Amino acid sequence: EAQVTQNPRYLITVTGKKLTVTCSQNMNHEYMSWYRQDPGLGLRQIYYSMNVEVTDKGDVPEGYKVSRKEKRNFPLILESPSPNQTSLYFCASSGQTGNTIYFGEGSWLTVV
């Protein structure tokens, strides 16, 4: 079954404590992305990657890092989380850019 898997699904953490949200896809997709969604708003792209070792900033990259060392994985790293990064996060993947985008189920992150 085609899947984009994110972990953890729910996390409460404290300001400044580094955390990583993992994302893995089983479809051998080239493209992967991270988005955040705040109440009442659409998803906003944080970072995207078009292949291994190739990443680029989306619209809201401040405070986040990513890496793409393997094709299937695209972790999102918050080096020093702050309360304004409290949000719902989605990982997504696709083959070529004209193909369907598959989304994960989301990760609720609360920074206190």
Next chain:
Amino acid sequence: DAKTTQPPSMDCAEGRAANLPCNHSTISGNEYVYWYRQIHSQGPQYIIHGLKNNETNEMASLIITEDRKSSTLILPHATLRDTAVYYCIVRVGGLYNTNAGKSTFGDGTTLTVKP
């Protein structure tokens, strides 16, 4: 990068067609238009996408104007289960574009299908 504008809400009677508009007047020639929907805070669900031509699948039809500055998602026979937030997305395409994959969501249209 293209921005998308959608009406915040729409109502539709069950069994009737729902027509959801999206404005993307700054779209570039290599940018695709995608439509997704989201129920509560679940992962967005794919509906349809296109580049220039109108598209149809088992869920919906996508009508893109000739100048590509706007599009309309059509759900031909809306049911109560189609109540959701519908997002119009513009995504950069192309194998050799350095920003291929960059995507911009609108703020979505909340579609309420009423009995």
